[in-house]
Amino acid sequence: MAAKPRVKVPKSAAAGDIITLKTLISHKMESGQRKDGDGNVIPRDIINKFTCTFNGQPVFSCDLDPAVSANPYFEFKAKINEAGTFTFTWVDDAGDVIETTQDIALK
Amino acid sequence: MNTSKREFLGKTLTAGAGLAVAAFLGSTRAFAAAEDVQKAIEEFAGGKTPGEGVITLNTPEIAENGNSVPVSVSVESPMTEDDYVESVMILAEGNPSAQVATFHFTPASGEAVASTRMRLAKTQNVLAVAKMSNGDVFSATNNIKVTIGGCGG
Amino acid sequence: MNRKLLTVLLGATGLCSMISWVAFADPSEGPLFIDGEIEMITRAPSAEGHPLPEVISGWHYRTQSTQALEADSFENPGMLAVEVGESLWNTVEGTEGKSCASCHDDAAESMSAVGASYPKWDAASGKPINVEQRINMCRVDNMGAEAYPFDKGGQKPLTAYIKHQALGKPVSLDLQQGEMQQWWERGKEMYYKRTGQLDLSCATCHENNNGKYIRADHLSQGNVNGFPTYRLKQSALVSLHNRFRGCIRDTRAEFPAAFSDELMALEVYTTWRSQGLSVETPAVRQ
Numbered sequence: 001m002a003a004k005p006r007v008k009v010p011k012s013a014a015a016g017d018i019i020t021l022k023t024l025i026s027h028k029m030e031s032g033q034r035k036d037g038d039g040n041v042i043p044r045d046i047i048n049k050f051t052c053t054f055n056g057q058p059v060f061s062c063d064l065d066p067a068v069s070a071n072p073y074f075e076f077k078a079k080i081n082e083a084g085t086f087t088f089t090w091v092d093d094a095g096d097v098i099e100t101t102q103d104i105a106l107k
Numbered sequence: 108m109n110t111s112k113r114e115f116l117g118k119t120l121t122a123g124a125g126l127a128v129a130a131f132l133g134s135t136r137a138f139a140a141a142e143d144v145q146k147a148i149e150e151f152a153g154g155k156t157p158g159e160g161v162i163t164l165n166t167p168e169i170a171e172n173g174n175s176v177p178v179s180v181s182v183e184s185p186m187t188e189d190d191y192v193e194s195v196m197i198l199a200e201g202n203p204s205a206q207v208a209t210f211h212f213t214p215a216s217g218e219a220v221a222s223t224r225m226r227l228a229k230t231q232n233v234l235a236v237a238k239m240s241n242g243d244v245f246s247a248t249n250n251i252k253v254t255i256g257g258c259g260g
Numbered sequence: 261m262n263r264k265l266l267t268v269l270l271g272a273t274g275l276c277s278m279i280s281w282v283a284f285a286d287p288s289e290g291p292l293f294i295d296g297e298i299e300m301i302t303r304a305p306s307a308e309g310h311p312l313p314e315v316i317s318g319w320h321y322r323t324q325s326t327q328a329l330e331a332d333s334f335e336n337p338g339m340l341a342v343e344v345g346e347s348l349w350n351t352v353e354g355t356e357g358k359s360c361a362s363c364h365d366d367a368a369e370s371m372s373a374v375g376a377s378y379p380k381w382d383a384a385s386g387k388p389i390n391v392e393q394r395i396n397m398c399r400v401d402n403m404g405a406e407a408y409p410f411d412k413g414g415q416k417p418l419t420a421y422i423k424h425q426a427l428g429k430p431v432s433l434d435l436q437q438g439e440m441q442q443w444w445e446r447g448k449e450m451y452y453k454r455t456g457q458l459d460l461s462c463a464t465c466h467e468n469n470n471g472k473y474i475r476a477d478h479l480s481q482g483n484v485n486g487f488p489t490y491r492l493k494q495s496a497l498v499s500l501h502n503r504f505r506g507c508i509r510d511t512r513a514e515f516p517a518a519f520s521d522e523l524m525a526l527e528v529y530t531t532w533r534s535q536g537l538s539v540e541t542p543a544v545r546q
Contacts, residue, residue, distance in 0.1 A: 003340040018217035026340045028495070031226070033203055059215045062223070065206040067199055069175040069224040070495035071337040076210070079186070079217030171323045171476070171546045172492035254476030258510055 005100050007088050012105040013080040021052065021060075023074045025090055025098065031066035047072055049091040055084040080104065138228065139205035144198055147205055148236055148246070151196045157236055157246035162195070164235040164247040170227060173253040179222035180210070182237045182245070192219035194238045201231025227253050292319055292540075295333050298428045304536030311467060317537050318480035318545055321471075326492065330544040338420065338490030338542025341497045345421025348414040354405030360418075363402065367425050375426030375539045379528055381438035388443050388528050391419050392499070393519060410518040416497045420488045423541035431485050431539060433532050440528060447529025450522060456513030462530075477546070482507075483534040484527070486543025497542060500527060 003026035013019050025047070032044025044066060051061040060076045078086070083106045090098045148157065163181045170176040182192045191214050197207040210221045219237070227233070230253045236246040292300040302317035319327060333339055349360045349367055364370040379388040382397075389397070392415055396407035408415035435441050451462045465474060466482030473479065487500040498506075501518035504526060508515040516522040 003344050006334060006340065006343075008334050022334055024334065024337065024340065026337075054215060057215055058211075058213050060213070060221065061211045062221070063209040063211075065204065065208060067202050067204070067207040067226045069226055071340060073222075073224050073335060073337075075179070075222040077216055077218040077220050079215055167323065167325045169323060171326060171478070174495055175329075175492045177325050177328075258474065258477050258507070 005088065005090065005098055007086070007100055007102050009086055009102040009104055012107045014107040015081055017080050018077050019080055019104075021074075021076055021078055021086070023050070023052075023088055024071060026071055027090075027092070029064075029066065029068060029070045029072065033066065045093050047090045047092045049089075050074060051087075051089045051091075052076070052078070053087045053089075054078060054080075055082070056087075059086070080106070082106065138201050138203060139199070141200070144200055144205045144234070147196070147198060148234075151194070151209075151236055151238065152244040153238075153242065155242065155244045157244040159245070159247075161245040162235055162237040162247045164233070164249050166233055166249045166251050169252045169254060171254050173227040173229070175224045176227050176251060176253070177222065178207075178225050178233065178235075180220070180235045180237070182219035184219050184239065186212070186214050186217055186219060188214050189240070191216075191240045192237055193240055195219070195221070196236045196238075197225065198234040198236070199225065199227055199231060200234070202226070202228045207233075227251060229253055290320065292317070292327070292331060294331060294427065296331075300428055300538040300540060301430055301536065302538070304430070307532065307535050310533060312481065312533075315483060315534060315537055316470075316481055317540065317543075318483055318486060319540065319543065321478045321480040322544075322546060326544055326546060329490075330540065336490065336542065336544055337495070338488070338497055338544060341417040341488075341490075342421050342424050342542060345414070345417035345419070345424075348418045349421060354399065354403035356402065356404040358403045360398070363398075367422065371422050371425040373426060373429065375423030375541060376429040376431050377426075377434070379524065379531060380434070381440050383438060386439070387521070388438075388440060388524050390500075390519070390524070390527055391422055392501075395419065395422070411499055411502055416488050416499055419499070420497055420542050423488070423539060426539040427541065428538045430536050431531060431534050433528070433535060435532070443525045443528045444532060446521075447525035447527070447532075450526050451529055455508065456511030458511045460511040462507070462526075481533075482530065483537055484530045485534045485537040486540035486545070488541060489543045489545050491545050493546065 005023065005025040008022040010019050027047050030042055030045040034042045036042055046064060046066050048064050050064065052059045059078045062074060064072060083104060086102045086104065088100050161183050165179045167177065178197060180195050182195060184190065184192045192212045194209055194211050196209045198205045199207050207225045208223055212219045230251065232248050232250050234246055234248045236244060238244050290302045292302050294300065302319050304315050306312055306315045319330060329335055352359045374391065379390045382389040395418055399405040400407050435444055454461045462482060465479050470479045470481045484500055488497040491498040501523050504523050505515040
């Protein structure tokens with residue numbers, strides 16, 4: 001059973017506030033540099049892109065290489081001018097997309 | 108060195124030392140060459156030579172396991188439509204491949220601040236290079252000591 | 261130096277020679293609060309008859325960044341597994357159409373003390389059992405589901421979820437139940453018995469040399485209050501019996517099977533040694 005991604009967004013903020021967002025997702029981030037017991041290279045399998053948008057507008061994104069730790073963690077900021085919805089998206093090497101959303105209200 | 112000592116050391120290293128980053132390494136690949144790092148910076152910076160200051164790179168002095176080393180960057184910028192930080196690239200000189208991650212910011216980020224966790228194959232320098240919306244480039248470098256533990260998994 | 265003599269010396273002292281007798285670092289200061297709210301007991305007076313004056317959580321022996329990871333329940337990657345455990349708790353499995361929650365309802369209430377009080381005496385089998393085995397008994401006897409093989413299926417996440425309900429509660433062990441005292445004796449014998457090609461006992465590192473470095477690893481007292489533990493080396497939860505086996509393997513000895521009588525005795529004894537410390541599951545270690 002795969003773990004759901006975790007995101008931490010304040011429930012509300014005042015207009016003009018800069019808030020802190022945190023995300024954590026379960027992924028082994030197989031680097032493509034390891035070998036199995038028989039000496040065969042274990043194919044690379046990583047999350048290579050993370051994106052955060054607010055009401056459809058880009059806020060923050062990251063291109064990941066195999067040197068990002070297993071279970072990738074991000075912490076970053078966003079400036080809030082209106083109530084709305086954050087959308088967080090992770091894309092892996094196989095093209096699989098994991099997406100989750102979180103709303104924020106205006107104080 | 109005679110054979111039995113070499114054998115003993117070899118076995119001890121295998122059984123006891125358990126390279127902290129064995130899971131990450133486990134390969135015969137060489138570490139990133141200095142020219143690879145230079146090339147990555149040149150491509151990212153569009154040929155500009157990075158300046159000092161403006162960007163702050165935070166890492167621990169000592170990492171007790173190279174599998175998960177916290178790294179955070181912070182770049183001074185008003186973060187307006189006309190003047191903001193576009194990207195910050197993290198490079199690890201001593202890894203098999205230097206690229207770690209590249210953060211992309213927008214004026215909606217509010218502040219150009221971000222953190223993640225990275226794998227480091229050994230004690231080495233980590234670089235962060237920031238590219239501003241006007242094309243200016245700044246960089247910072249930290250040395251991180253990665254320890255090799257005595258206890259395998 | 262005579263090469264042959266050097267070889268013999270190296271061989272004889274083995275891993276011990278890697279223990280630096282010079283480098284010594286005090287366990288770092290606490291206190292540990294999870295999310296700034298739940299205070300963990302990371303230093304406690306030891307039980308009567310305990311060879312150490314004070315029991316100290318492995319958390320104190322870690323670097324600041326590893327310590328910080330445990331202190332924030334959002335950042336602690338072990339919590340991903342705890343969340344998986346929570347969904348397993350509520351998942352119906354087996355021929356009886358039951359989940360854990362069917363009988364035990366809200367784990368926050370029904371399991372609040374469990375993680376701090378195992379292993380317990382099981383009269384039916386005439387042996388002590390741990391949380392992993394208790395889960396398997398429930399699965400087979402009450403749910404009509406298959407037992408989890410060691411470290412497989414939902415064993416680690418469900419054990420972590422159940423133990424996490426006791427977060428902060430001090431570990432305590434009832435040696436008055438059944439024949440627990442005999443198992444404690446047997447575990448104690450194992451703890452002090454030198455084994456393997458490197459001729460090390462548990463006590464060599466964790467009693468006699470805790471606080472010192474073995475190569476670059478800062479040796480702790482080897483307390484068991486944080487298991488299953490998120491270990492950076494594996495980037496995953498590591499169960500107690502997995503760690504027992506890893507430690508014994510590092511002495512270059514044959515290691516017993518998980519949940520064997522030997523390792524159950526060792527679990528009873530090391531849990532006794534860890535009494536008074538808070539349950540930290542899932543702790544974060546190197």
